Amino acid sequence: MEDHLQNLYEVLSKVEGYVYPNEIELNWSILIVLYPYITGLVAGAFILASLERIFKLRILKPTYGLALLTALAFMLVATMPLISHLGKPFRAYEIMITPHLSSAMAIFGFVYLWYLMVVLLLEIWFDYRRDMVIWANETKGFKRFLYKVLSLWTTDISPKAVALDNKLGYIVTVIGIPSAFLLHGYVGFIFGSIKANPWWSTVLMPVIFLFSAMVSGIALVMLIYILLTKIRKLSIDMACLDMIAKYLFYFLIIDFALEGLDQIHRIYEAEESFEALHKLVFGKLFFTLFFMQGLFGTILPLLTLGTFQFYKPKEQIRKRIYLVVASLILVGIFFMRWNVVIGGQLFSKSFYGYTSFKIGLIGAEGYLMASIWLIIPFIILAFLLWLLPPWKKIEVDHEI
Amino acid sequence: MTQDKSKFSRRDFFKAGTIIVGGITVTSALAPFDGVLFATEPPKGEGKWYGIGIDINKCIGCGKCANACKLENNVPKAPFYFRSWVEQYTIKNDGTIIVESPNGGIDGFKQSVPDNEIFKSFFVPKMCNHCAKSPCVQVCPVGATFETPEGIVLVDENYCIGCRYCVQACPYGCRYIHPEKGTVDKCTLCIHRLKKGLQPACFEICPTEARIFGDLNDPKSKLNYFLKNHTCMVIKPHLNTGSKLFYNALSPEVR
Numbered sequence: 001m002e003d004h005l006q007n008l009y010e011v012l013s014k015v016e017g018y019v020y021p022n023e024i025e026l027n028w029s030i031l032i033v034l035y036p037y038i039t040g041l042v043a044g045a046f047i048l049a050s051l052e053r054i055f056k057l058r059i060l061k062p063t064y065g066l067a068l069l070t071a072l073a074f075m076l077v078a079t080m081p082l083i084s085h086l087g088k089p090f091r092a093y094e095i096m097i098t099p100h101l102s103s104a105m106a107i108f109g110f111v112y113l114w115y116l117m118v119v120l121l122l123e124i125w126f127d128y129r130r131d132m133v134i135w136a137n138e139t140k141g142f143k144r145f146l147y148k149v150l151s152l153w154t155t156d157i158s159p160k161a162v163a164l165d166n167k168l169g170y171i172v173t174v175i176g177i178p179s180a181f182l183l184h185g186y187v188g189f190i191f192g193s194i195k196a197n198p199w200w201s202t203v204l205m206p207v208i209f210l211f212s213a214m215v216s217g218i219a220l221v222m223l224i225y226i227l228l229t230k231i232r233k234l235s236i237d238m239a240c241l242d243m244i245a246k247y248l249f250y251f252l253i254i255d256f257a258l259e260g261l262d263q264i265h266r267i268y269e270a271e272e273s274f275e276a277l278h279k280l281v282f283g284k285l286f287f288t289l290f291f292m293q294g295l296f297g298t299i300l301p302l303l304t305l306g307t308f309q310f311y312k313p314k315e316q317i318r319k320r321i322y323l324v325v326a327s328l329i330l331v332g333i334f335f336m337r338w339n340v341v342i343g344g345q346l347f348s349k350s351f352y353g354y355t356s357f358k359i360g361l362i363g364a365e366g367y368l369m370a371s372i373w374l375i376i377p378f379i380i381l382a383f384l385l386w387l388l389p390p391w392k393k394i395e396v397d398h399e400i
Numbered sequence: 401m402t403q404d405k406s407k408f409s410r411r412d413f414f415k416a417g418t419i420i421v422g423g424i425t426v427t428s429a430l431a432p433f434d435g436v437l438f439a440t441e442p443p444k445g446e447g448k449w450y451g452i453g454i455d456i457n458k459c460i461g462c463g464k465c466a467n468a469c470k471l472e473n474n475v476p477k478a479p480f481y482f483r484s485w486v487e488q489y490t491i492k493n494d495g496t497i498i499v500e501s502p503n504g505g506i507d508g509f510k511q512s513v514p515d516n517e518i519f520k521s522f523f524v525p526k527m528c529n530h531c532a533k534s535p536c537v538q539v540c541p542v543g544a545t546f547e548t549p550e551g552i553v554l555v556d557e558n559y560c561i562g563c564r565y566c567v568q569a570c571p572y573g574c575r576y577i578h579p580e581k582g583t584v585d586k587c588t589l590c591i592h593r594l595k596k597g598l599q600p601a602c603f604e605i606c607p608t609e610a611r612i613f614g615d616l617n618d619p620k621s622k623l624n625y626f627l628k629n630h631t632c633m634v635i636k637p638h639l640n641t642g643s644k645l646f647y648n649a650l651s652p653e654v655r
Contacts, residue, residue, distance in 0.1 A: 001579060008480045018499035020526075020573025021482045027564040027577065087562015087582030091542075094561055100543035105565050108541075195639055196535055196571035349571055350655045352499045 007358055017353025026345045026357050029365045031081035034373055036187045036209060037216070037337045038078045041377075043184040044217015045071040046120070046176060051247065053173045062237045063244065065390025066228070067221045068127065072120050073381035079112060081373050084364060104190045115183045119176040124388070125150075126169035130157045131393050146387065184213040191340060198273035199280070199344040204262045211255040216333035218248045223326040224381070226319060232391075238315050242308075245322055249305035252329070256298050259336075276351035284354060285343045288335045297332010301325045449551045450589060451616040451644040453626040454525055456651075458610035461486055461523035463505035465602035465611065469527075470506070472590060472601035479503045481576045483587040484527040484602050489653055491519045497653050524647070524654050525611065527602065528553060528574040528587035529634070532642030536566035536575065536586075545584070551616070551644060552591055557583045571639050616644065 012024050049067035052060040083092045099106035129151055136147035185206040191197075192205025222244050229236045266277065281289060304325050312318060347354050360366045469475060469484035479502075486505030490498040490513050498513060511521065530553050531537075537545050537553060544560040547553050560583035567575045567584060578585040590600035598604065603613045614623025626632075626648070633650040634643035647654070 004579060005478050005480075008478065012479065018487075018501065021480060021485050021501060021504050022567070022573045022576040024480045025576065027567045085563075087564070087577055087584075088560065091559075091561040094542045094559065098542055100540055102538050103541040103543075103565070105539065105563060106541035190565075194535075194539070194569055196569055345568075349573055350499065352497070352655070 003363075007360075011356055011358055014356045015353060016356075017348070018350060019348035019353045019355050020350055023345075023348050024355050026342070026355065028341055028345060029085070029357075030342075030359055030367070030370045031085040031365055031373070033334070033337045033341045034081040034370055035078070036184075036191075036341070037334055038074050038081070038373070038377070039187050040184055040209065040213030040333065040337070041217045041220050042071045042075045042078060042115075042120075043180040043210070043213040044215065044219075045074070045221050046180045046217070047214050048218045048221050048244070048247070050173055050177050050180070053170065054177060057243065059239050059243045062240045063221055063225050065127070065388075065393060066225055066385075067217075068120070068124050069384045069388065069390065070221055070224060070381055071217070072124060073384055074377045075112075075116050075120055076380055077373060077377045080376075081370075082108075084369075104186070104193050107186065108190075111183055111186050115179050119172060119179045123169055123172045123176060126165045126172065128388050128393070129154060129165050130162050131388075133157050134394070135392075143387075150387075181210060185210045187213075191344070196349055197344050198271065199277060199347070200340065202262055202265075204258060204265075208255070208258045208262060211251055211258055212333050212336055214251045215248065215255050215329060218244060218251065219326040219329035219333075222248065222322060223330065226323050226326070228385075236319060238318070241319065241322060242312070245305055245308060245325075248326075248329070249302070249309065252298065252302055252305065256302060259298075273351055276347050280343060280347045280354065284346050284356070285339055289339050289343070292335035293332050293339055296328050297335060298329075301329050301332070447549060447617065448615045449617045450530065450594075451551070451614065451623055451646065452527070452530065452589075453612035453614070453623050453630075453632065453646045453648065455610045455612070455626070455630070456522055456524060456647055456649040458608045459486070459523040459525055460608055460610075461488055461505060461509050462607060463508055464605045464607065465525055466504040467506045468601040468605040469587070472593075473588070475585070476579055478579075481579070481585070483574070483585070484525070487524045487526060487654075488521065489524060489651065490521040491651075491653060492517050493519045495519075522649075522651065524650075525602075526572065526574070527645065528589075529572055529641065529643035529645040530587075530589060532644060533640065535569040535571065535639075535641055539565045539569040541565060548591075552589045553586070554588055554591065555584050555586060557581060557585070560584050571636050571641065 008025055011026075015024060045067045048060070049064050049071065051057045052064040052067075083089050086092055095106055096109045099109070101107075132147045132151035133155055134157065136144050136151060139147065188206035188209030191200040191209075192202055194200045222241065225241070225244075226236065266274065304321060308318065308321075313321070342357055345355070346357060361368055363369065463486050466482065466485045469482075470477065473483060475481055475483055482504045484504075485501055486509075487499055487501045488505070488509045488511075490500075490511065492498065492513060494517075500509065500512065502509070505523075509523070511518075513521075530547075530551060532547075532551065534545075534547060534553050537547055540546075540560075541563060542559060542561055544556045545553065545566050546556070557578075562577060562582045562584065564577060564584070567577065575584050575586045577583070590598075590602075593600055599613055603611045612623050612626045614621035614626075616623060618624065627646060630648035632646035632648050634646060635650070635654060637643075
């Protein structure tokens with residue numbers, strides 16, 4: 001409490017121009033930056049998996065299971081930054097039992113549960129059921145018990161049953177694509193529907209969030225795939241990697257075009273808020289917007305991936321460049337979320353001034369806690385990969 | 401080019417046209433244009449429907465309202481938490497606009513601009529607009545923020561989860577998270593005083609009667625008299641929040 005006030009006094013001394021007194025405190029901090037970031041990674045990873053399954057891009061097979069498990073690992077953590085950020089975290093369940101239907105936020109719990117329970121868990125379950133039954137017979141002790149529980153004590157692995165699994169899994173994936181769109185488009189709507197905030201209030205926000213989500217999720221799976229094959233000392237499937245890079249390139253173009261359109265539209269319309277936002281962009285957001293998001297997160301990856309479409313260097317070099325590009329994109333999209341969430345609160349709604357954002361190392365809203373929320377999904381993913389290794393699965397052709 | 405005249409004749413055109421134009425005319429007559437309260441919905445029901453008037457010409461920037469509010473409602477003393485505050489606008493000769501509100505105006509104001517550089521200067525008291533179409537009520541995920549039948553926007557602090565979405569949604573910066581409670585806090589229009597037949601603290605303390613409080617449903621109320629006799633305006637009318645805080649002599653610089 002005392003620290004909090006001291007922090008605010010420090011921010012008060014750094015206020016430029018005039019902000020409403022209640023605006024000195026930044027209400028949504030780094031945890032709310034993480035929330036759209038993590039849900040975006042989920043949606044993107046899932047879309048990559050769907051490309052293989054629905055759009056029959058067999059070349060992406062090596063990353064199908066990995067993409068699904070990555071989506072699940074991040075999905076399990078997605079709500080945590082949100083809940084821990086609440087003033088009254090133990091009342092979080094109220095959103096589920098007494099949702100206020102005119103609120104965009106109230107629907108989050110349902111969209112989340114739909115996506116987790118109906119889409120991700122079901123798809124993974126249908127995909128792994130046969131393998132879990134087999135693994136339950138092959139293993140002993142706790143792991144055996146775990147497989148039995150996870151397969152819900154089913155034992156039928158006849159071709160007919162497996163074909164049914166496959167068919168149902170396909171249906172779930174078909175439902176999953178619009179659900180993934182819904183999940184992240186919806187997160188964009190939470191911001192885009194706030195008419196009080198001109199930096200957020202744009203009808204393009206859900207679409208921008210969606211495409212940036214796809215970009216970040218695909219980049220994440222690409223990164224994990226490269227690192228995982230390195231750790232497992234296997235040779236990487238370059239054809240698959242090239243195809244991922246190709247789709248990453250396409251989605252990045254759309255994302256860049258949409259964000260560009262948003263900015264051009266703002267500049268051309270130059271509404272009441274224009275001067276204030278202009279100063280924000282060239283002031284407090286200059287580094288994070290133009291360098292981290294723009295140059296490193298978008299332009300450089302775009303140029304590199306674009307060049308690779310007609311000129312491909314040697315595999316070893318290409319692999320390393322993909323690693324760098326994927327990392328750059330992940331950092332870039334993180335800063336895109338940062339620029340939206342933090343940027344949207346730095347200027348006053350009076351358009352007469354700017355507050356500043358101070359973040360500490362420790363505390364529930366500090367860097368340390370934020371990095372923990374980013375590290376936990378990787379630990380969950382490691383566990384999931386140990387439990388449900390996609391490379392040990394019996395190859396199933398998803399052709400139905 | 402041939403036309404299929406059997407499908408839509410001139411007679412049909414006139415028929416459809418008459419229905420559309422007539423329909424619009426009749427429905428317009430049923431719901432006449434409400435000039436005074438253009439930014440709000442028509443009053444609901446028969447009971448009281450509270451609104452607020454502030455006469456900028458009368459405000460002397462004493463900050464008593466902001467102070468009274470803090471005392472009456474136990475608002476944290478630190479200068480980041482206000483239910484009610486006063487802003488000083490100074491427009492310089494070169495057109496520069498300077499807005500100040502040190503400690504919400506509670507300790508009074510000092511003019512930072514030399515007299516000869518000032519084009520004009522005035523004070524604007526700010527508080528919750530108790531909007532009829534409140535963005536804050538709209539976005540609350542659990543319905544902890546609600547509008548009473550009397551048109552007062554309140555928060556149930558036993559129910560609020562502290563997500564801060566309403567703070568983001570309020571265009572006027574009238575909400576804050578209470579540092580001790582962890583829930584959102586805002587102007588209640590001193591509903592505890594209203595119930596006793598008293599005026600809200602900030603209205604009662606105002607030495608120049610710059611703040612007028614009243615029932616919009618009562619044609620004889622002081623507020624309706626004020627609205628009739630002054631050219632009043634709400635802040636940020638383009639946001640269509642149905643603000644019920646009407647200012648007389650509101651300059652376009654005020655946001």
